[in-house]
Amino acid sequence: xxxxxxxxGAVFRGRPVRFQVDDQWIQSYEGETVAAALWACxxxxxxxxxxxxxxxxxxxxxxxxxxxxxxxxxxxxxSCSFPVSDGLxxxxxxxx
Amino acid sequence: MSDASFDAVILGGGVMxxxxxxxxxxxxxxxxxxxxxxxxxxxxxxxxGTLSLQTKRAxxxxxxxxxxxxxxxxxxxxxxxxxxxxxxxxxxxEAGALEELVEQRRQAGAPIELIHGDxxxxxxPQLGKPIEAASYCALDGYANASLTGLYYRGLLAEAGVxxxxxQRVETIDRESRGFRVHATSEACIGTRLVLAGGAWLKxxxxxxxxxxxxxxxxxxxxxxxxxxxxxxGVVLHTYGRLTLKQKPNGTxxxxxxxxxxxDPTQGPGRVTPEGLIGNLRLAEYALPPLARSRLIxxxxxxxxxxxxxxxxxxxxxxxxxxxxxxxxxGGYTIGPYIGRxxxxxxxxxxxxxxxxxxxxxxxxxxxxx
Amino acid sequence: MTGYDVIVIGAxxxxxxAATRAAELGAHTALIEQGPEPGGQVYRPLPSQFSAGGDAHxxxxxxxxxxxxxxxxxxxxxxxxxxxxYHVDVIGPQGTKRLxxxxxxxxxxxYERFVPVQGWTLPGVIGLGAATVLIKSQQVLPxxxxxxxxxxxxxxxVAAMILEAGGRVAAxxxxxxxxxxxxxxxTMLSRPDLIWQGSRWWSRLLRAGTPVFRRHVxxxxxxxxxxxxxxxxxxxxxWRATHREARTIAADTVCMGNGLCPSTDMTRLLxxxxxxxxELGGWVPEVDENFRSERxxxxxxxxxxxxxxxxxxxxxxxxxxxxAAHALERIDRDQxxxxxxxxxxxxxxASRFGLTMSGLTTVRAGLISDISSDxxxxxxxxxxxxQIDDAVAAGCRDINQVKAATRCGMGPCQxxxxxxxxxxxxxxxxxxxxxxxxxxARPPFRPVDTKALTGSFDYDDIVMAxxxxx
Numbered sequence: 001x002x003x004x005x006x007x008x009g010a011v012f013r014g015r016p017v018r019f020q021v022d023d024q025w026i027q028s029y030e031g032e033t034v035a036a037a038l039w040a041c042x043x044x045x046x047x048x049x050x051x052x053x054x055x056x057x058x059x060x061x062x063x064x065x066x067x068x069x070x071x072x073x074x075x076x077x078x079s080c081s082f083p084v085s086d087g088l089x090x091x092x093x094x095x096x
Numbered sequence: 097m098s099d100a101s102f103d104a105v106i107l108g109g110g111v112m113x114x115x116x117x118x119x120x121x122x123x124x125x126x127x128x129x130x131x132x133x134x135x136x137x138x139x140x141x142x143x144x145g146t147l148s149l150q151t152k153r154a155x156x157x158x159x160x161x162x163x164x165x166x167x168x169x170x171x172x173x174x175x176x177x178x179x180x181x182x183x184x185x186x187x188x189x190e191a192g193a194l195e196e197l198v199e200q201r202r203q204a205g206a207p208i209e210l211i212h213g214d215x216x217x218x219x220x221p222q223l224g225k226p227i228e229a230a231s232y233c234a235l236d237g238y239a240n241a242s243l244t245g246l247y248y249r250g251l252l253a254e255a256g257v258x259x260x261x262x263q264r265v266e267t268i269d270r271e272s273r274g275f276r277v278h279a280t281s282e283a284c285i286g287t288r289l290v291l292a293g294g295a296w297l298k299x300x301x302x303x304x305x306x307x308x309x310x311x312x313x314x315x316x317x318x319x320x321x322x323x324x325x326x327x328x329g330v331v332l333h334t335y336g337r338l339t340l341k342q343k344p345n346g347t348x349x350x351x352x353x354x355x356x357x358x359d360p361t362q363g364p365g366r367v368t369p370e371g372l373i374g375n376l377r378l379a380e381y382a383l384p385p386l387a388r389s390r391l392i393x394x395x396x397x398x399x400x401x402x403x404x405x406x407x408x409x410x411x412x413x414x415x416x417x418x419x420x421x422x423x424x425x426g427g428y429t430i431g432p433y434i435g436r437x438x439x440x441x442x443x444x445x446x447x448x449x450x451x452x453x454x455x456x457x458x459x460x461x462x463x464x465x
Numbered sequence: 466m467t468g469y470d471v472i473v474i475g476a477x478x479x480x481x482x483a484a485t486r487a488a489e490l491g492a493h494t495a496l497i498e499q500g501p502e503p504g505g506q507v508y509r510p511l512p513s514q515f516s517a518g519g520d521a522h523x524x525x526x527x528x529x530x531x532x533x534x535x536x537x538x539x540x541x542x543x544x545x546x547x548x549x550x551y552h553v554d555v556i557g558p559q560g561t562k563r564l565x566x567x568x569x570x571x572x573x574x575x576y577e578r579f580v581p582v583q584g585w586t587l588p589g590v591i592g593l594g595a596a597t598v599l600i601k602s603q604q605v606l607p608x609x610x611x612x613x614x615x616x617x618x619x620x621x622x623v624a625a626m627i628l629e630a631g632g633r634v635a636a637x638x639x640x641x642x643x644x645x646x647x648x649x650x651x652t653m654l655s656r657p658d659l660i661w662q663g664s665r666w667w668s669r670l671l672r673a674g675t676p677v678f679r680r681h682v683x684x685x686x687x688x689x690x691x692x693x694x695x696x697x698x699x700x701x702x703x704w705r706a707t708h709r710e711a712r713t714i715a716a717d718t719v720c721m722g723n724g725l726c727p728s729t730d731m732t733r734l735l736x737x738x739x740x741x742x743x744e745l746g747g748w749v750p751e752v753d754e755n756f757r758s759e760r761x762x763x764x765x766x767x768x769x770x771x772x773x774x775x776x777x778x779x780x781x782x783x784x785x786x787x788x789a790a791h792a793l794e795r796i797d798r799d800q801x802x803x804x805x806x807x808x809x810x811x812x813x814x815a816s817r818f819g820l821t822m823s824g825l826t827t828v829r830a831g832l833i834s835d836i837s838s839d840x841x842x843x844x845x846x847x848x849x850x851x852q853i854d855d856a857v858a859a860g861c862r863d864i865n866q867v868k869a870a871t872r873c874g875m876g877p878c879q880x881x882x883x884x885x886x887x888x889x890x891x892x893x894x895x896x897x898x899x900x901x902x903x904x905x906a907r908p909p910f911r912p913v914d915t916k917a918l919t920g921s922f923d924y925d926d927i928v929m930a931x932x933x934x935x
Contacts, residue, residue: 005605005608006606007600007631008631011511011517013514014512014515031511031512033603036605040605044588045691049844050876052841055586055691056586056588059590059592060592060594061591061598061599062577062592063499063911064878065878067844074388076389083512134863136869187924242868242869245869246866262862321877337929363736364736364905368548369546372918373561373919373920374927376915376918376919377919377922378927380915387915388916390914391918392877393879393907393909395907
């Protein structure tokens with residue numbers, strides 16, 4: 001899934017912003033959360049689980065499950081509650 | 097129906113009660129152990145798991161060395177790790193105090209050496225500055241206190257000890273055959289009685305009609321989310337106000353007996369912002385990258401102390417065949433060993449190291465004189 | 466320390482109504498909300514940077530009433546610790562703060578209940594609640610070809626929303642059968658508006674030709690690093706899988722959920738008495754008809770006191786606010802009773818409907834016994850059902866023993882995702898939820914930045930209390 005999952009036509013989004021995920025630039029809109037912006041462009045594998053190193057991604061979208069935690073400007077944040085802004089640097093927490 | 101009888105009944109299923117029970121069973125006694133919650137539910141299971149000789153009183157060092165050895169033998173079953181440990185002094189005053197402490201502890205037999213602050217940072221490059229002086233002990237490490245209950249549950253079952261969890265002892269009556277113990281839904285008679293109730297010792301003593309001089313402390317312990325590797329061993333502070341370690345899973349465990357609030361008879365204690373923040377600040381001062389961590393859980397473990405901060409271990413005066421064990425500063429490390437010592441005494445054998453008889457205190461209940 | 470007459474925690478419908486009413490009755494009131502704006506999960510507004518075509522949003526009215534009241538709204542403030550008295554420790558944009566109030570009203574809502582299934586940890590599997598927020602608030606589709614599975618009214622809502630937004634529902638997998646729904650029709654008739662809405666959603670599904678699987682369950686979600694498809698089975702009355710569907714249904718996304726459980730971490734930390742009430746969503750704090758707990762000045766309102774739905778929630782908040790205002794001597798008994806009576810009638814009516822709906826999600830035994838031993842239960846710590854079973858075999862009997870032995874519930878979510886499932890697994894072996902108990906609550910309620918607590922400080926600022934003798 002690499003097409004844009006944003007629903008078209010229902011609302012006007014905020015100003016376009018760009019932020020970086022690892023080495024990739026992501027097009028997003030003000031008002032979106034990092035998790036939703038990543039989801040919309042098909043980036044759903046955000047981290048690896050601690051013991052099995054299994055793929056994980058956003059799950060509850062309510063700031064509870066901690067599955068969407070990524071590094072944002074060097075700090076661990078729940079991406080589902082973190083708003084996008086221009087130039088944000090996001091690192092996924094995937095173990096190779 | 098008459099109640100079951102045992103050679104010994106033990107109140108309290110923490111490290112010490114369990115260790116006494118195991119020794120008695122080894123010595124051929126039929127043993128019952130009553131635990132009001134679950135094995136290891138008190139301090140034994142919720143302390144920070146530090147196994148350090150650098151946090152022990154010199155007077156208790158021989159016991160600590162022996163206890164440490166028993167945890168080493170328990171090995172992977174309790175998550176034992178021998179990582180080495182550093183005690184840090186951040187100011188000239190602390191450095192002076194540390195030098196004195198190291199000397200006392202060395203004389204008591206602990207293999208601790210005084211080292212330069214720079215050497216400390218070579219050992220643990222992520223430590224903050226300035227480190228005025230430090231001491232190092234290669235034997236220091238930790239175990240996983242969460243596994244205490246599981247560990248002893250297995251050993252006690254193997255040893256044939258009659259373990260009753262979620263059985264709160266409500267009355268103890270002295271009678272000709274020994275002590276009749278009534279718990280939540282069970283009763284039994286023990287020829288001998290051992291009070292090993294940890295922070296609940298005061299209440300246990302009251303059942304027998306004595307006043308044990310127990311001071312309860314509410315120690316805060318905290319854990320962070322998993323972090324990249326930052327620390328190899330245990331980090332401690334001169335004044336004993338910090339224990340810091342990174343577990344193999346990457347989480348940091350932070351302790352140091354900063355005080356929360358609470359009363360053991362009223363359930364779990366409460367973390368206070370002052371205590372927690374003080375503890376976290378000292379941890380962050382020692383290891384600055386902790387500032388980037390997330391705290392996921394803080395709790396309070398109740399610890400018992402006697403007024404002279406020495407253990408209460410031995411026979412209860414005027415109550416033949418009744419014993420107490422507890423109030424051991426560093427009880428997690430020392431517990432397995434001192435429990436065996438008391439077990440020897442209960443079995444009628446001479447313990448290899450001296451006990452700490454409660455007879456040094458007046459145990460008469462207030463107003464009884 | 467900042468003092469209030471009333472502090473309300475949680476700005477969902479119950480909390481908004483409680484704060485508004487308490488302020489109207491003259492109480493100096495603060496409403497604390499973790500998110501950027503009041504609304505809660507059910508009335509989560511569009512981000513302020515988005516704009517819609519002028520449509521009124523549900524929840525706007527409650528928000529407007531709150532705005533025009535004198536209640537202080539502390540948004541972006543996370544409560545991380547509570548103590549009797551009542552002390553509320555918060556972290557806000559300006560750092561840590563301790564607030565104090567004579568009355569504390571907890572309106573912390575619910576967590577979604579998840580029954581673990583093979584593959585539920587894959588990226589691309591999200592909660593039903595997550596799907597609603599993604600669509601409503603972020604205007605993002607969960608996927609192009611989505612399986613919607615579980616139980617309860619949220620299933621239908623999510624499926625309809627996906628279709629409305631241009632997605633395809635690959636399968637609608639409902640644990641309940643037609644008779645489970647029709648048996649509830651008499652109560653549902655009390656809300657013709659919602660029946661009308663429900664039937665519109667249904668016809669949407671039918672029009673789209675959505676494959677509907679009643680009395681079915683997902684037995685496995687397939688995929689390597691993302692969802693590829695699901696396997697289904699028919700279930701019996703106990704929700705035990707009986708007959709497996711032969712084919713795998715291809716899908717790119719799964720939205721799953723089994724209803725809601727009251728969020729009790731604050732009431733557990735405050736050591737309130739709780740009872741296990743499956744019809745109310747699980748463990749609920751003991752409260753009286755005014756939503757007052759056994760502790761003076763402490764109230765629990767909304768779905769956090771038992772899942773009764775978004776219509777009942779604000780009514781419970783108002784009833785509690787009235788009772789609190791009376792206790793604070795802002796109104797006399799007559800005023801209390803006059804205002805209370807109609808609210809209680811409305812609350813009862815709304816509750817009947819809400820309870821009927823949440824009854825559809827009450828977990829049945831087969832669903833728990835069918836969790837396979839290699840299924841991950843605790844996502845944070847990668848703990849499987851097999852490891853929980855092993856702990857039981859090693860003698861663990863209550864949930865905190867299992868936690869200590871396995872680490873299940875010890876991770877960053879603190880058991881919010883696995884607590885219900887793990888206790889249900891344990892209860893199915895030990896006998897009852899009462900024997901198994903609840904996970905001990907510990908602060909912080911959610912992970913907090915260590916730096917937010919420590920702030921900026923010098924070594925001399927660290928107050929070292931007395932140290933142990935040497």
